[in-house]
Amino acid sequence: MQIVRMAESDTIKGRGRKGQPKSDSCAVKMAGAACGLAVDIGTTTVVMGLYDLDSGERLAGLQEKNSQTLLGADVMMRLMHCQRGSQHTLEQRIREQIQNMAEQLCDGFCALEQIKTIAVVGNTTMCHIFLGQDTSGLAGSPFCPAYRGIYRCKGSDIALQEMKDTDVIVPAGIDAHVGADAVSMICALQLPETKETILAVDIGTNAEIALSCKREISVCSAPAGPAFEGAQISQGMRGEPGAIAGMHIARQSGNILLEVIPDDRRNVYPVRGICGSGLIDSIASLRQSGILQPDGYLLCNPEEADRLGIPGYLRERITEKGFLVYLDPGGQQVCLTQKDIRQFQLAKAAVQAGIRMLLEQKGLALQQVDRIYIAGVFGGHISKKSAVLTGLFPDIAPEKLVIAGNAAGEGAARALLSEVFLRQTEQVGTEAAHIELAQQEAFQQEFLASMEIVPWN
Known part of the structure; x- marks a missing residue:
């Protein structure tokens, strides 16, 4: 590359x-x-x-x-x-x-x-x-x-x-907050047919979460918000040409290595903003460097950074507005702000709390899950390592964490081509147990406990 x-x-x-x-x-x-x-x-x-x-x-x-x-x-x-x-x-x-x-x-x-x-x-x-x-x-x-x-x-x-x-x-949905996309994901991943304990998470503006245990399926929907898709981020954008899609801080050289989606037609790399995968990579990198604290506080002045021993090549990127992820000689810049960090925390906490609530409903610990599928248009582009470091994905054995791509879209294709698949969505829509998170007293506590940007297990 x-x-x-x-x-x-x-x-x-x-x-x-x-x-x-x-x-x-x-x-x-x-x-x-x-x-x-x-x-x-x-x-x-x-x-x-x-x-x-x-x-x-x-x-x-x-x-x-x-x-x-x-x-x-x-x-x-x-x-x-x-x-x-x-x-x-x-x-x-x-x-x-x-x-x-x-x-x-x-x-x-x-x-x-x-x-x-x-x-x-x-x-x-x-x-x-x-x-x-x-x-x-x-x-x-x-x-x-x-x-x-x-x-x-x-x-x-x-x-x-x-x-x-x-x-x-x-295709059939389940309830007001769990629709045809979630059911299509469940059927496309063959959750009704497995004997294993499996979690499937479709990460989008709403995070649909499904748990299959002993061939019984429980589902919930967590209001993650659009941060993962670049919305409500100060310089956020979709995964299009010009979007920062990955970031890594090279500690020895002081360089910030960025992956940017290219414009293949012009063969140039104009940086315009940051998409969801770049947001997660950036937050993981800033956590590792100490610029971002576990509670989500982003250092906002060089003096703070100096007291914490942050290297000079990173201190110079810390401004009152936020951290300069990208800056070129012409003045074009992409900045990650405190508000952006909070948007990420809200989205990440919703996903984490939703997963915890489903597991608690079945009396399961995370270690008892055989596999976790991460699905969605956006989910396929996330760095597993960064997602685990920030607490978006659980810290489990790498082989248990499977990136499944757009499983809901795959389900739509299966529904298009197979009447048998369609009938299966109707069966799941009738039999799956829907957990309404808003009605669970413990959800708010789980949500607040999930705000910290730390790995979880």
């Missing part, structure tokens, strides 16, 4: 990303073929795959920022807008986005008319908005979704103007 020196003490190297749109040079027309779309509507990111329905082959993929984020970064903000009369606007945004993404993916492969089926997963709120269902039952206790089980309709029923005759399928 090429290393490009950007500044005296900053080294940048490119980190690629899978699932990018195809190039015209590799596009092949599939005249007359029946095609389908698998869609994962995340609160922050929408992921879409194009499939040949006859062979099951994945032809292309694309992901974009969810266009609804302009009306709120998280589920509660979207629900608030729905209750204030803006649900139709949210519905239009996501439907138009899905149609536009479909047009991009189909170009060079098939006509839009060849899309026979769309399988869509997402949390319960995202699915309700996409389908135009009443969201009032999701906004407050006793939290009741407007529909249960598998939802089927035609594109014309939900105003997909360019795909009116397309079959639309949404």
Whole structure:
């Protein structure tokens, strides 16, 4: 991997990303073929795959920022807008986005008319908005979704103007806070079929957590917030060209080594901000150097750093605003602030507390878990080492910690291609035990205890 020196003490190297749109040079027309779309509507990111329905082959993929984020970064903000009369606007945004993404993916492969089926997963709120269902039952206790089980309709029923005759399928969810994305993840990872004790965590704006023990499945949803996807971070961004995706402090040389997602079209590495994996790497590096304290306090002046014995090459990067992760001679800089650290702590604590609560419900210790799957669009790019150092992932044997990629998106593809898989989502949706964290007295205590940026076991 090429290393490009950007500044005296900053080294940048490119980190690629899978699932990018195809190039015209590799596009092949599939005249007359029946095609389908698998869609994962995340609160922050929408992921879409194009499939040949006859062979099951994945032809292309694309992901974009969810266009609804302009009306709120998280589920509660979207629900608030729905209750204030803006649900139709949210519905239009996501439907138009899905149609536009479909047009991009189909170009060079098939006509839009060849899309026979769309399988869509997402949390319960995202699915309700996409389908135009009443969201009032999701906004407050006793939290009741407007529909249960598998939802089927035609594109014309939900105003997909360019795909009116397309079959639309949404796999079953479990409850108001655990939707079709979580169930699709559970089924894609084959949790109902295993005899092992397994945890699966889908890390996103909402962290869906599932525990399979003796073939019984328990689930919960923890409100992590969008920090892991670059939102609500002062210079945060999605994992796009120009995003710092990794950081390491070379103690001997004093260099800060950065991994930046390159712009392959221009073969340059312009630094624009920091994405979730870079945020976690940066926090881990600052903890190791002593600039960041276990309680999340970020040193804010060189005098403090001097008293703690922080090396000079790091002291000079400490400012009142925060720590300068990147600075070039032209003045462009990326700074990690105290507020950014707090956003990370809130997100990390929600995930950790959710895992602890599920284990306590079953009377299990972490050491009794045979495997932990880390899933999600974002989860596949996290450094295991940094995640363990910051306490985002448990400190367990490395072979027990498995990065599973976008398991919910994989589940959407399986639902697109298999009626048997669809029926399995319905069975899980009926039988899984849902733990409502907000109703657990111990959750707040677990959440506060999980705020420290230290490894946990």
